[in-house]
Amino acid sequence: MLARSVSKRFASALVPAVPYLWLGLLFLVPFLIVLKISLSDPAVAQPPYRPVFEWGDILGFLSQLDLENFETLIGDDLYLRATLSSVRIAAISTVLLLLVGFPVAYAMARAPARRRPLLVALVILPFWTSFLIRIYAWIAILKPEGLLTQVLTGMGLIGKPLAILNTEAAVYIGIVYAYLPFMVLPLYATLEKMDDTLIEAALDLGCPPWRAFWTITVPLAMPGVVAGSLLCFIPAVGEFVIPDLLGGSETLMIGRQLWSEFFSNRDWPLASAVAILLLILLVVPIVIYRDVEARRLETRS
C-alpha cells in the first residue's frame, strides 16, 4: 500500500519533470559540451582538441581552458563581416517574406471557411519533399541556361541569360521560398481569429477600406507579424544550405564560415566559438520578443 502511494507520488512528480529532462539532456548538456570545446585548443588528435575531460584532474583540466578562440573571432574581421552580412541577409529576407506572406495569409483568412483547411494543407505541402531537393531544383531554375532564362527568352522579355545563380539575389529567392510557410502560418492564425465586425465598425465610422486595413487589421496582426518574423529571421541568420547551394562563393554568411571551420579546417574549437557567438546573437531577438509579448499580455489582462 505504502509502496504504491510512494511510486504514485514519484510518477506524478516525474510528469512535470519530463520537459526539463528533455531540455537538460538534449539542449543544455550539448550546449555545455560546445561551450567547453570553444574554450579548448585545436590539436592533431582524436578528438581534434585539447584538453579532453577527465574526472581525475578537474582543476588541471579547467586551467587549460581559455578564451583564445573568441579573441581570434574578434581579432579577425572576417567573422564580424560574416556575422553582419548574415544579419543583413536574414533581415532583408524577413522583410521580403512579410511582403509576400502577408497577402497570402490575408487571402487565406478571407477565403470561405470550408476552403481554409485545404489552403493550409497547400502551404504545408512542400514539406513533403526533401528540403535539399527543393533547393537543388532552384539551381536548375536559376542557372544561366535554366528554366527561368528559357521562359523569359521564350516570351521575348530578355535577350541574354540571367545571371541570378551564385548571387545574393538567389539566396533571397531561396530563403523566401523555403521559409514562406513559417511566415504564412502564424500570420494566418492571427488574421483568421480577427473579428470582421471590427472592420465594419471602422467603415461605419467613416474610415475608407484601405485606411481600415492600416489602422485596424495591421496593428491587430502584429503578434503574427512578430512570431512569423522571428521564426524566419532566427534560422535564416544561421542558414548554411541555401547560401552554399545558391549563393556561390561571394555570399558571406556565418553558417558557411562555421561549416568551413568545422569540416575544411578541422578546427572544432573555433567552429564551436562561432556557434556560441551565433547563439548569443539569436538569443537577443528572442528576449526582445518575449519582453514585447509579456508587455502585450500585461496590457490585455
Add this chain to the structure above:
Amino acid sequence: MGAVRRSFAPWSDPSATPLIRAENVTKRFGDSVAVDNLSVDIFEREFFCLLGPSGCGKTTLMRMIAGFEEPTAGRITLAGKSLAGVPPYRRPVNMMFQSYALFPHMSVERNIAFGLKQDRLPKGEIAARVEEMLRLVQLEKLAKRSPSQLSGGQRQRVALARALAKRPKVLLLDEPLGALDKKLREETQFELMDIQHELGMTFIVVTHDQEEAMTMADRIAVMDHGRIVQVATPGEIYEQPKTRFIAEFVGDVNILEGHVLGQEQGLWRVRSSGAATPLTIDDPDEVLHENQAVAIAVRPEKMVIQRDPPGPDAVNVLTGEVWDIGYLGDWTVYRVKLGSGAIIRVTRANRSRFVESPIDWDEQVYVTFAPDAAVILAE
C-alpha cells in the same frame, strides 16, 4: 417630458416627410429571401424598433441602412436622397454593433475619437467631443483603459459613445442590450431613451426582446419572414395586434378558436368550444361573415378568475379546473384547464399581502372577461 412624447406622432401627420424611407426593398441571399418587398417610413427624432424572431430579416434591413448590404430590389432614401451605391463610410448613419466591435488595441478615448479623426476635425474639437461623450455615458474615469479592462456594461457604453460621437442623423443599434444582465438591461433602456431625447436623434433599434421594444420605442415594426406585419405604437401592438403571430410574439395571450355566429348591437357573437355559451366580443373594426373561423385573443391579465359562479347577466364565462399555480410575487399565474382540454393562462395582481382561502390546485373555477378585453383575429 411625458406630455411632449405623447404629442409626438409624425407618422399620423400626412404632411410630414420621413427621414428614412424604404420602398419595396427586397434582399436575397442566393435562394433565400431575407427581406421581402418591404416598405416603411421612419421619422426624425423617432425611436423606432424592429422587432421579430431571429431570421426575420430585421438585422438585414438594418445592415442595408448602414450600407453593409445593398438591396436586391427597391430603394432606401435618407432625407430624400437615395442611398444606393453609397458606401458605409460616406453615410451619415452610425451603428452600435451587437458585439460592440470595440477596437481592442485602442483605449476607450481613442475608440470614441476614431470616427472624429476620420473626419479630420481639429484636435481640440475632437478632445472636447470625446470628453462630452464620456460624460454622457459616465465613463470619464475610464478614458485611458483598454476595452479588455472593462465590464460588459462599460463596454456597451463605450460602443454607444463611439457611435454617438459623430452626431449621426440616424443611430442604428443592433441588439444593444442583448449582452447585459436583466437588471442592467432595464436601467440601460431608460438611459438610452433619455440620451435619444437629449440629443434629438433618430434611433433604430433591432431587438428580439418584446419587453425592450415596448419600453423604449415610439413605434414598433413587428417583422416575420422578411416582411413587416404591423407598424404601430407599443400600446397598439399589444392591445390591437393585427395577426395571431403578433399577439403571440408580443406578450402572453390566450387564443380561443371559434366560428362567427353573427353581429348583435355592434358586438360579435362567436361560438367557441372552450365556452358553454357564445362569446360576446367588442371589436367593431373587424369585417367578418357568418360561420367564419376566427381566433379570439385575450391577454391573461384581462381575464378574471373566481371560485363563485358569476351572475346570470355575465358574458364570456369559461369554466375549468386549476391546473397550475405560479406565484411570482407581484403576480400570480393560474393555468386553467377548460372543459375543451385547452389550457389558458390567467394572471392576477397580488394587491393584498394575505388572502383568505386562496384558489387552490384542482379547484373548479370560473374565468370571465369583458367584451372589449378580447381581439378577434381572422384566421
